[in-house]
Amino acid sequence: MTRQLAFTAEAGKLKGVLRQTVLTEPARRENSAEHSWHLAVMALALAEHAPPGTDIAAVVAMLVLHDLVEVDAGDLSAYAPDFAQARQQQAERAAADRIFALLPADQAHSLRRLWDDFEERASPEARFARALDRLQPMLENVRAGGGTWTAQAVTADQVLAKVELIEDGSASLGRFARQLIERAVRDGILAPAQSRPADQQPANPADG
């Protein structure tokens, strides 16, 4: 029990890890513990949008655990450049090595496997969990009237690129996300796809 409680205490630190996402009630940045809980609620509420046969209990457990590594690695914007994403992935793997090892070996193994599955998107459970993880910040951005989209000058094409991950986990949630982005552009809370800057335009406009 000592090791299980050490893991529990370590997990509690996630309450202090701030995410980019802006909440409206109260108006402040969300922390990773709240985010993880909200995803678990979504998995229960939106369960029927997972492919038939998806084990929702596994999805919920995965979502509860998926951000534990941020205790060490912190949160990184989904729109950070590739080199930063690669560094983050390495830091998260090291964090998983440390944090799951706080548990007795058999549990360390089974909970770590859930985390690896989430990362690798190898199962329908992981793909559905990842879809919810992508959708939740979009919903909060709409609620906040722009949120990180405005703060980080994100454009619709960047958000649409993330929708593939949602479609991969749930066809109906993917359709919903596309509509949500279209509406956000129409409502002026998300900038439309960026046109290429002038110096990247073809020399002869007739070619473009």
Added chain:
Amino acid sequence: MTRQLAFTAEAGKLKGVLRQTVLTEPARRENSAEHSWHLAVMALALAEHAPPGTDIAAVVAMLVLHDLVEVDAGDLSAYAPDFAQARQQQAERAAADRIFALLPADQAHSLRRLWDDFEERASPEARFARALDRLQPMLENVRAGGGTWTAQAVTADQVLAKVELIEDGSASLGRFARQLIERAVRDGILAPAQSRPADQQPANPADG
């Protein structure tokens, strides 16, 4: 999906409901979303302390949902007087009626049943979930060097009265909680059992 997303959005308000519990990292009051998430982590980490055959997936789902009613009813101290507890129970029931009804009828029914089970402690799942819900604030109080015990002038006998609920859900967690309280008294972060005030002493001290 509209109704499922309305439920999800409503749930998000729990991030703004502050509990009595004091966190150490960062030093501030915990909110109910974080608390619910931490309990879900505990259910996964401490699963083997539930009676054999307990459905841990149901425990996790129950813990994710158990405090949703606080969106309307707020959080009340476990040491509040009986009349306040009765009023709170009524407010929580009304909140459950409203909030679960945001979902499509079949889901409203099945998730409400989990909530009712938690309240009534009718199943081993509910009794284990309730045990964790009692244990978590004790762990945070020890970590905070007194926390709500100090702030609300709670004494060891009051805390020990809550341990029965822990023992009822898990024998080993109950034993652990008793040791934790003994240690807290020894360490001076929890006041020992209060002696009866003078006017309640027997007239003849030889009788007492």
